[in-house]
Structure formats: structure tokens, C-alpha cells
Amino acid sequence: MGRTRAFDRDVALERALEEFWRQGYEATSVAGLTAAMGINPPSLYAAYGDKRRLFGEAVRRYQETHGAFAARALAGEPTARAAVGRLLREAAEVYTDPAHPPGCMIISAGVNTTDPGVIGELREHREAGKAAIRRRVERDVETGLLPPETDAGALATFFASVIQGMSTQARDGAAREDLHAVATLAMRAWP
Amino acid sequence: MGRTRAFDRDVALERALEEFWRQGYEATSVAGLTAAMGINPPSLYAAYGDKRRLFGEAVRRYQETHGAFAARALAGEPTARAAVGRLLREAAEVYTDPAHPPGCMIISAGVNTTDPGVIGELREHREAGKAAIRRRVERDVETGLLPPETDAGALATFFASVIQGMSTQARDGAAREDLHAVATLAMRAWP
DNA sequence: TCCTTTCTTTAGTGCCCGCTACAAAATAAC
DNA sequence: GTTATTTTGTAGCGGGCACTAAAGAAAGGA
Known part of the structure; x- marks a missing residue:
């Protein structure tokens, strides 16, 4: 009542x-x-x-909404390489979608904030995303799709860096095709 | 007096x-x-x-002080490839130097700021850095050190993204060797 | 209809923000 | 020493911050 x-x-x-x-x-x-x-x-x-x-x-x-494309990309492709490629391409799309603010909220909303709880909460989300990339790469190493000497942690940190850089570029006004070019060049890092 | x-x-x-x-x-x-x-x-x-x-x-x-390594790296190597390689390696060093705050001030200090003058001033510095990478690459294309179909703008945007991602990683607590690994993987983007 | 509960609006609370008036203190010129 | 000038510390300005007390308005239950 x-x-x-x-x-x-x-x-x-x-x-x-x-x-x-x-x-x-x-x-x-x-x-x-x-x-x-x-x-x-x-x-x-x-x-x-x-x-x-x-x-x-x-x-x-x-x-659960704007950021859910990342988990979908990592889970919905047959190889780590295809999953990360899709992840980067879709990030380029989402980060420059004029229907909402540019870039990634998880990456940018806690920068220059005093509250340690806010900083920690967002950082944990970013670390979880990096760990998800790492696990996807490790899976392909274990199944033999990627060579056993592959450094999954380094690749995860690299692609996480690229995605965070793409978010910054988008907030600086980069065009969608600029971010797609970044995604394409980043894919050359695969062994 | x-x-x-x-x-x-x-x-x-x-x-x-x-x-x-x-x-x-x-x-x-x-x-x-x-x-x-x-x-x-x-x-x-x-x-x-x-x-x-x-x-x-x-x-x-x-x-003129902490950030001057970038211009020195771009001006002090015989090839664009060597210059960007040095730029990335030194960024990894500077961004994780415990003698001062982590990351790059030009990249982070204006995020989530209301004052449009502050935002614009720092963005112009970032764009100038990206343009400097692009010009260094274009120089090697003109002199024949890089193939004529090289997309200097795309490479500049890519390496600028990687550097901005490295700054974010450093602020999230990444170790120096993590950023060095990012720099090494990014160098695979060269044609 | 009347009562109870919840949401609504109005109008604030104390606090910290960028910034400054004022007068005492310290120095240079003479 | 005296005067003119600049810096210093104290103390506080108006304003926006996150947040809320109080009372009216709108709904369900009897």
C-alpha cells in the first residue's frame, strides 16, 4: 500500500x-x-x-547491457584469436556509438576519483576483463591451437592496454574507422 | 624592492x-x-x-621534464621503427618509476574534468604527440625505409592507443616488466 | 469515507570548494 | 632610521557540494 x-x-x-x-x-x-x-x-x-x-x-x-559484448565475444568464437578479434572490432563499434557517451565507463568513470571504493571497484572489473582474455588464450594453448610457449598473460595485458587506449581515443573524438584500424594492427601481435 | x-x-x-x-x-x-x-x-x-x-x-x-623523453626518442633514432620502439620502452620505464606518480599526466589529469579549457589543453598535447609519431613514420616512407603503402596515420593512432593503455595499466598497478611486454607485442604491428 | 503508508516537493542543513580582505612582518631604497 | 613595497599568516567570503527534515499529495485497505 x-x-x-x-x-x-x-x-x-x-x-x-x-x-x-x-x-x-x-x-x-x-x-x-x-x-x-x-x-x-x-x-x-x-x-x-x-x-x-x-x-x-x-x-x-x-x-549487463553496454559492456556485455566483451563476455559474449570471448565466449562465442571457436578460437581465442577470433574471440579477441571480435572483441576489438565490437569495442570500436560500441566506443564510438553516437547513441551514448564515447569510450568505456569501466575504464574512465573512476579516473581522478578520491573515493578508494570507487577506484577499487572499477579496477577489479578491469582486472577481471584482462583475466578473462588470459583464460581464453590459455584454453587455446591447452588444446594445441596456440603454441605452448605462448605468453597468455602478456597477450592479455597487451589487448587490455589496446582496448583501454581505444577508449581514450574515442573520448578524444576518434572516428570509428580509426579504432577499427587500431584493432586490425593490434591483431598482428598474435604468434 | x-x-x-x-x-x-x-x-x-x-x-x-x-x-x-x-x-x-x-x-x-x-x-x-x-x-x-x-x-x-x-x-x-x-x-x-x-x-x-x-x-x-x-x-x-x-x-619539459618528465614528458620530454617522447620527443627525444622520436628525434634521436635513425629509423621510425627504432624511434617508436625506444618511445614505448621508455614509456614503460617512466610510467612505472616509483619516484613519482604512475602513468602519464597528459593522459590522465584531464579525465572527468568539467573545465573545457583543461580538457582541450591536454587533448591538444595528446594529438600533438600522435601527430609527431605520424610525421616520423611518414619521413621513413618518403625515404624508402618503409613501403609506400604504409598507413602512417593508422600506425600513429595505434601506438598512441598503446601508450595511453600503458598509462592506464600503470595507474592500475602494472609492473614495469608487464609494460615492457606490452611494448614488445605492440612492435609486431610494423609492416 | 477515513486511516495508513509511501512518495512527492520545498526548503533547507553543515561542509568544503576556490578565492581574497586585511594587517602584521620583512626587505630594499634612500 | 624612515619609508615604500611586497610577502606573509589569519580568518573568512559567497557558492556549490551531498544529503535530509517536514509537510503535503496520492495511493491501498477498512
């Missing part, structure tokens, strides 16, 4: 997500959030807790 | 530089700056103007 909520919780969360994506955690103010979400501060605090927890929900939602 | 300044302007500027380097422009407060510099706010404003102009001086100083 009681008065029903006048706004759509998921729609408002998506608006908040895009504010955090565009400006990062610290540079995004509660006033800016409420303006983007179309609600007043007490509604935000009643529905999401506080700014920090709203950010946590936004990160989770990002992983 | 008048009272002489009680602090060393250059030493205090270096302290401010490291604050901006570690935390970025917006997350660095004037209170934090004055504490790091060992002075009071009126001394900061008398000596440097305001926070924005102090940041501009810090960026200029960074380019």
Missing part, C-alpha cells in the same frame, strides 16, 4: 548511468543526476540509497 | 605538478595544493595567479 512511484526506476537508472559514463563519479553531482533523471533528491535517496550506491547500480547495469 | 619570497617557486611548482599528476585537475583542491607546496593560499595566488594557471604551468613543466 502507499503512494506509487511516479518515475520508472530503470529508466532513471539509465539516465544516471549515462551521466556517470560521460563525467565520471566525482564530477557528477547529485544536482546533475536529479536533473538528468527528472526527479528530486529525496526520490533519488529513497530509491537508490545515496550517490555511491547509485553508482554501484549503474556499474552493474553497464556490465 | 619589498619582502623577498620565502619559498622556492620551482620546488613548489614541482610539488603542485605531482598533486595534479596523481589526482587530476578537478580532484586536486587548493587546500591540498597549498599543503603539498608548504605555503598558504595567498602566496599561491600571488605567485601563480589561480588554480587554473598553476595547472597550466605544471603541464608545461611536465612536458
Whole structure:
């Protein structure tokens, strides 16, 4: 019983997500959030807790929607090489999609933030992504698709670096074809 | 004539530089700056103007000291390939030097900043670095050291991406040898 | 209809931000 | 020593920050 909520919780969360994506955690103010979400501060605090927890929900939602292409690419190709190639190509697409802010929220939203919880949460997501690449490469080494001397850790760090660089380039205004060229050149690193 | 300044302007500027380097422009407060510099706010404003102009001086100083290795690498090797190889290796060294904050100030200090002047100033430095790589590659294409079909712009964007990714990795705590491995793999992109 | 519960809006709270007025202290010129 | 000039420390300015107390408005249950 009681008065029903006048706004759509998921729609408002998506608006908040895009504010955090565009400006990062610290540079995004509660006033800016409420303006983007179309609600007043007490509604935000009643529905999401506080700014920090709203950010946590936004990160989770990002992983499940805009960022989900990465896990799909790594799981949906017969070889590590094809999986990473798809991962890089799709990153070029997503990072330059004009329908939302450029680059990757997980990579950029915690930069220059004071809150150690925010920094750690995003860094763990980035490390998890790097570890996923590494495991995909190791799988192909174990099955003989890649030579046994392949350094899976180095390849994972390299491709993670390239993806993080592509995100920075996208935020600097790089065009989609520029990032596709980066992806193509990065694929030459395979043994 | 008048009272002489009680602090060393250059030493205090270096302290401010490291604050901006570690935390970025917006997350660095004037209170934090004055504490790091060992002075009071009126001394900061008398000596440097305001926070924005102090940041501009810090960026200029960074380019002339910690960041000068890049121009030296591009100018001091006989081939573009050797120059970029040295650039990547030295970036791995500098970005993980425990004597100062990790990563590159030009790449990270403007992320998630509201001030468009700060954003634009740092982006122009990044674009200038990318253009310098491109010109170095073009020079070797013109002299016949690289095949005429070489895409200098794509190579420049690729290596700029790798360097920006290395900076992010360093800020995430990557070891020096990890970044050296990234540099080695990136060098496989050459035609 | 009336009561209870929840969401809504208004209007703030205390705090830290970049920045500065002011007067005391210190130095150079004479 | 005196004066003019600059730097210094103290103390505080207006403003935006994250967050909330209070009361009205809207819904369900009796």
C-alpha cells in the first residue's frame, strides 16, 4: 500500500548511468543526476540509497547491457584469436556509438576519483576483463591451437592496454574507422 | 624592492605538478595544493595567479621534464621503427618509476574534468604527440625505409592507443616488466 | 469515507570548494 | 632610521557540494 512511484526506476537508472559514463563519479553531482533523471533528491535517496550506491547500480547495469559484448565475444568464437578479434572490432563499434557517451565507463568513470571504493571497484572489473582474455588464450594453448610457449598473460595485458587506449581515443573524438584500424594492427601481435 | 619570497617557486611548482599528476585537475583542491607546496593560499595566488594557471604551468613543466623523453626518442633514432620502439620502452620505464606518480599526466589529469579549457589543453598535447609519431613514420616512407603503402596515420593512432593503455595499466598497478611486454607485442604491428 | 503508508516537493542543513580582505612582518631604497 | 613595497599568516567570503527534515499529495485497505 502507499503512494506509487511516479518515475520508472530503470529508466532513471539509465539516465544516471549515462551521466556517470560521460563525467565520471566525482564530477557528477547529485544536482546533475536529479536533473538528468527528472526527479528530486529525496526520490533519488529513497530509491537508490545515496550517490555511491547509485553508482554501484549503474556499474552493474553497464556490465549487463553496454559492456556485455566483451563476455559474449570471448565466449562465442571457436578460437581465442577470433574471440579477441571480435572483441576489438565490437569495442570500436560500441566506443564510438553516437547513441551514448564515447569510450568505456569501466575504464574512465573512476579516473581522478578520491573515493578508494570507487577506484577499487572499477579496477577489479578491469582486472577481471584482462583475466578473462588470459583464460581464453590459455584454453587455446591447452588444446594445441596456440603454441605452448605462448605468453597468455602478456597477450592479455597487451589487448587490455589496446582496448583501454581505444577508449581514450574515442573520448578524444576518434572516428570509428580509426579504432577499427587500431584493432586490425593490434591483431598482428598474435604468434 | 619589498619582502623577498620565502619559498622556492620551482620546488613548489614541482610539488603542485605531482598533486595534479596523481589526482587530476578537478580532484586536486587548493587546500591540498597549498599543503603539498608548504605555503598558504595567498602566496599561491600571488605567485601563480589561480588554480587554473598553476595547472597550466605544471603541464608545461611536465612536458619539459618528465614528458620530454617522447620527443627525444622520436628525434634521436635513425629509423621510425627504432624511434617508436625506444618511445614505448621508455614509456614503460617512466610510467612505472616509483619516484613519482604512475602513468602519464597528459593522459590522465584531464579525465572527468568539467573545465573545457583543461580538457582541450591536454587533448591538444595528446594529438600533438600522435601527430609527431605520424610525421616520423611518414619521413621513413618518403625515404624508402618503409613501403609506400604504409598507413602512417593508422600506425600513429595505434601506438598512441598503446601508450595511453600503458598509462592506464600503470595507474592500475602494472609492473614495469608487464609494460615492457606490452611494448614488445605492440612492435609486431610494423609492416 | 477515513486511516495508513509511501512518495512527492520545498526548503533547507553543515561542509568544503576556490578565492581574497586585511594587517602584521620583512626587505630594499634612500 | 624612515619609508615604500611586497610577502606573509589569519580568518573568512559567497557558492556549490551531498544529503535530509517536514509537510503535503496520492495511493491501498477498512
